[in-house]
Amino acid sequence: MANPDASLANAPDALARYGRLELLARLVVEGVMSGLHKSPFKGFSVEFAEHRQYGPGDEIRHIDWRAYGKSDRYFVKEYEEETNLKAYIVLDASGSMGYAGTKAAVSKLDHARGLAAALSYLMISQRDAVGLVTFDTEIRTMIPPKSAPGHFSLLCKAMEETAVGGETPLSTVLHSLADRIKRRGLVIVMSDGFDKADDLVNALRHLRHRRHEVLFFQTVAPEEEEFPFHRPAKFRNLERPDNTVRINPAALRATYLERFNEHRRVLREGIIAMNADYHKVSTAETHERILLDYLAARSARGRSGARG
Amino acid sequence: MTWGILNVAMLAGLAGISLPVVIHLLSRRRDPVLDWGAMQFLEMGPWSRRRVNLADILLMLARMAMLGLVALALSRPFWKPKDAGAGAISGSEAGARRDVVLIVDGSASMGRRIGESTPRDRAIAWAKTYVNGLKPGDSVAVLVAKDSVKALVDPPSFDRVKLEAALAKVPAARGSSDLSAAVGEAFRILEKSGNPSRDVILLTDNQRVAWRPGEPARWALLRDLRARLPIAPRLWALDFSKPQGPAGPTVETAPNGSVTSLELSRGMVVPGLPLNVTATVSNAGPGPLTRPIELLIDGQTAPGTGQVVGPIPPGGQSSVTFRVTLDEPGGHLLTARLAPADDPMPSDDEASRPVDVAAALPALLVDGEPGLEPLSGETDFLRAALAPTGDDSPQVKATVVSAKGFTSESIKGQKVVVLANVDQLTPEMASTLDAFVSSGGGLLIAPGDRTEAKFAGEAAWLPATLGATKGDPAKRQTVAHPAPRTFTGPVVGPLGQGDTPALVEADFFSYHMLSPRDKASVIARLDTGDPWIVERPHGRGRVVMIASALDAEAGTLPVNPDFVPLMHELILHLGAGTSASPSVRPGEPITFDLAGVKVPAETTLSLLIPDGTTIRVPTIQSGESTRVKHADTSEPGVYRLTRPNPPGGFAYALVSSDPREGDPTPLEPAEAAKLSEGWPLAFESDPAKLPTLIAKGGGSPRHEVWRGLIFAALGGLCLEVWMTRRMARTRGLA
Secondary structure, X not given: OOOOOHHHHHOOHHHHHHOOHHHHHHHHHHHHHOOOOOOOOOOOOOOEEEEEEOOXXXXXXXXXXXXXXXXXXXXXXXXXXXXXXXXXXXXXOOHHHHXXXXXXXXXXXXXXXXXXXXXXXXXXXXXXXXXXXXXXXOEEEEEEEEOOHHHHHHHHHHHHOOOOOOOOOHHHHHHHHHHHOOOOOEEEEEEOOOOOHHHHHHHHHXXXXXXXXXXXXXXXXXXXXXXXXXXXXXXXXXXXOOOEEEEOHHHHHHHHHHHHHHHHHHHHHHHHHOOOEEEEEEOOOOHHHHHHHHHHHHHHHHHOOOOO | OEEEEOOHHHXXXXXXXXXXXXXXXXXXXXXXXXXXXXXXXXXXXXXXXXHHHHHHHHHHHHHHHHHHHHHHHHOOEEEEOHXXXXXXXXXXXXXXXXXXXXXXXXXXXXXXXXXXXXXXXXHHHHHHHHHHXXXXXXXXXXXXXXXXXXXXXXXXXXXXXXXXXXXXXXXXXXXXXXXXXXXXXXXXXXXXXXXXXXXXXXXXXXXXXXXXXXXXXXXXXXXXXXXXXXXXXXXXXXXXXXXXOOOXXXXXXXXXXXXXXEEEOOOOEOOOOOEEEEEEEEEOOOOOXXXXXXXXXXXXXXXXXXXXXXXXXXXXXXXXXXXXXXOOOEEEEEEEEEOOOOOOOHHHOEEEEXXXXXXXXXXXXXXXOOOOOOOOOOOHHHHHHHOOOOOOOOOEEEEEEEXXXXXXXXXXXXXXXXXXXXXXXXXXXXXXXXXXXXXXXXXXXXXXXXXXXXXXXXXXXXXXXXXXXXXXXXXXXXXXXXXXXXXXXXXXXXXXXXXXXHHHHOOEOOEEEEEEOOOOEXXXXXXXXXXXXXEEEEOOEEEEEXXXXXXXXXXXXXXXXXXXXXXXXXXXXXXXXXXXXXOEOOOOOEEEEEOOOOOOOOOEEEEEOOOOOEXXXXXXXXXXXXXXXXXXXXXXXEEEEEXXXXXXXXXXXXXXXXXXXXXXXXXXXXXXHXXXXXXXXXXXXXXXXXXXXXXXXXXXXXXXXXXXXXXXXXXXXXXXXXXXXXXXXXXXXX
């Protein structure tokens, strides 16, 4: 579609600069969706609930031809769970998410926020209910999932108001969330995952045990992946500013990369093993690109019959 | 085993060891602060951290060791076996490489011929053999000790061909020498040389004068200088005064005569006026000396001046006086020369002295009481005596002015001013005369009956204060005569000689009482005992005051037969000034003032220097005259400048050497022992023994370890590179 703000949408840093999370999410999603035929998100029940007017994104095979014959209008059949897909976006606002680095224009939190807004818009536009959970040292905001169009603005506002906080044991937060969310739904976690990998996998497994579908977006900055430092420097802990360590990166680089990659491998394999989705997000990439890649991958999986 | 350091200053480089630590500390202070999220991957266990730190510390230690080894190598440490003796570093080591300074005595006595050779020839032959016998890596500097030190090879050279060429160029033995100054220069050279062993070898004829044993302070200073050198050299004094080997005589047979001085009777020489030249001839022995002597004018024998001097006993001296008349104005050179004979040291057989013959001496006669009739004025007799009417080329160009016409303008261009019976001077004129005398002019004051007691106030140049007048000119009664036996000095002294000097006949009817002032001297008195003529130097000039007037009223002096010679001598004496130094010492600059000569800018004139070479010297224009200044006067003797005007004329300057050079007395063993006290100065009469002595004095060889240190530093560099690469590889940087 013709989009006067396409350049804005392509630049993740515009989010931080203008705060127009909502607009940005629309632009991103509409740009992405124009290239996709249908939403990869759908409920996982077959129990018919009601008819609903056909809209873009609905599969043609779900059109109730019988109802069309009667009313000369397109209706699709809605199933019990499809109408009630409830997604929870869990946005990590701990201190480490405040890291921006020099290679990306925005911090990890800002980047994750943009992605969360885009996903929210995508799902709400499909009439799925989206809720939001933000936390730093504890759960800060919990907005229950709704699918009303005005709900999107509420989510965006809440996300915009989220600021980085202190240190978070992510696993603890996820455990408490698993206990609090009663109805099964889709839990989308946006975090850098900087916690003990085993604890985090256990917490995610707890969510899976509660029959939630789990989607883990691990947001990392390019510097964290490459550790491109050479000169000795004082590294100050973003989650605990009083914790500063003098390090010679040249001496520690190999150890760091080994540990970092091992952590990611354990996390990724643990998530995949529990039949959940893991997706690595680099803050240097655009939201459109990430969304497109992810949706394409998920669609491919959907077509091949693997359901989450 | 003994250790030592050759180049202590380089040890300062050890401070460089701290460089890696300083760089580490500085960079630590400037460490940037990075905010970081993924801290969990940076936290290390204590063992890992210790291992990383240990590797870093080892790398830093390797770098520090490398810098330390290089600094240590540059300081050139050495060791030698225990029997070499501990303590100060000795300057002479057998087997070690050496820096040697050869000092060749260049004084005239080195040219004293005994048999077929001179000490100079023998010293140079020995030096050539010695240089050829040195090892590769040994370096040699060559100095010639004269009145000032001349460096032939400086800095020390390893090039044998260059050294041989330099030794062949040792100048002829002339003038005197100062060995202590040459030793000081040798120390300066050795201060910067690099070999671990150092020697100063003096090649002399052991003449006492050159060693200056009477100046212990100079030698104490040299001992102090030597002690401050990084490696103190040993000193060897070799005596070449006697030929080595059985052949030839070993002592002189003929007496050594020398002309030690040449004195002129008058500082001011004018054309046509006879001049007495007195030569002093000394005999240094052995045996009595009888030799013909002659006077040369501008290098040409003056006819009829040949005389025979002697017999002079050994150690004695005698004077010979020549009477000459120089007719041509300009620069002339007078030389007294002993006739050639079997003299062992011919270089001191002559003495020279430059003289400037002035065309005519300009004199201003100030008449305080001009007369209307002939010979009635104050200065009439004086003018007639100095510049007789009809003489086309008088020796004095006299100008007469009245006291009223006496202004600072009239003084310009004059050499002598005569104040005859002048009543009083204005303060301006008194100060003008002060400046005139200070700059070399002469002033003759003859007070008369008009002269007031305070005619010149308290002028600083006055030789005497005027007292009361004795006698009355009107009565024409004699109150005093000159007393010739009291005449002293070169001016009036000769006029007082003889049985009946003419001046004793002069009658004075009146005269002034003179009270000589400070620095003034009475050169003639009256028979009453009162001063008659008082002289006082002032600045570069002189003032003479005579107690009586110069006219016929005050007495009969003007008609005395000796009035004319007295006035001539006084005026010429005053015209010569006091600054006419006949010669300069070697090293002092000589100046030629060519009055009335104007040359275009940047003109150069040719100057013949005593060693026979001719150089071009620049001219300096100053007003109406041209000045030539020449600073390099290390060679004693006559310097001859070719004048641009008149063509073919010359100007002469004399650089005189120490007259004691003619004294061949050798250094006494006791004096030599005193000079050797407190430092390793060894006197050796047999130069052939020197290499053996040096080897004996040196002790066991010294071993330098800088090569090993440099290799160790290179090893350290390799270790550092290997450690750096290994760390980079293990830490994922390579």
